[in-house]
Amino acid sequence: MLSREDSRRLAELERQLRRDDPEFCARLEGAQPLAPAHRKRFPITLILTAVVLWATAITLGILTWWSPAAITGACAVTVSTAVILRTRRVPKG
Known part of the structure; x- marks a missing residue:
């Protein structure tokens, strides 16, 4: 289990990643990419x-x-x- 501080830091990193690279997050979640790959x-x-x-x-x-x-x-x-x-x-x- 993560401590409260680790959970907070993980959530903060996740928000930052979603803000910086939404296409990467969408691929990780299994959603369709925003632009066609080929x-x-x-x-x-x-x-x-x-x-x-x-x-x-x-x-x-x-x-x-x-x-x-x-x-x-x-x-x-x-x-x-x-x-x-x-x-x-x-x-x-």
Whole structure:
């Protein structure tokens, strides 16, 4: 247990720290930081993958290979959905 004097000094140090560096205190408490730590990157590899899959699905469809075209199209839809969800994600806070 801390003595009364130690508790008072600890409270004083805590107030001073909150006044000097509120962002650090917020991180220690588990709150969201005031400013974003890093910029969200655009999912360029997912976009390129979606474009390649769509082009492949269309090509296979033109060649009348229906089963591979359908499978590739399903994969293209999945990747395109991932692209949409990643670009529309709203940061919490």
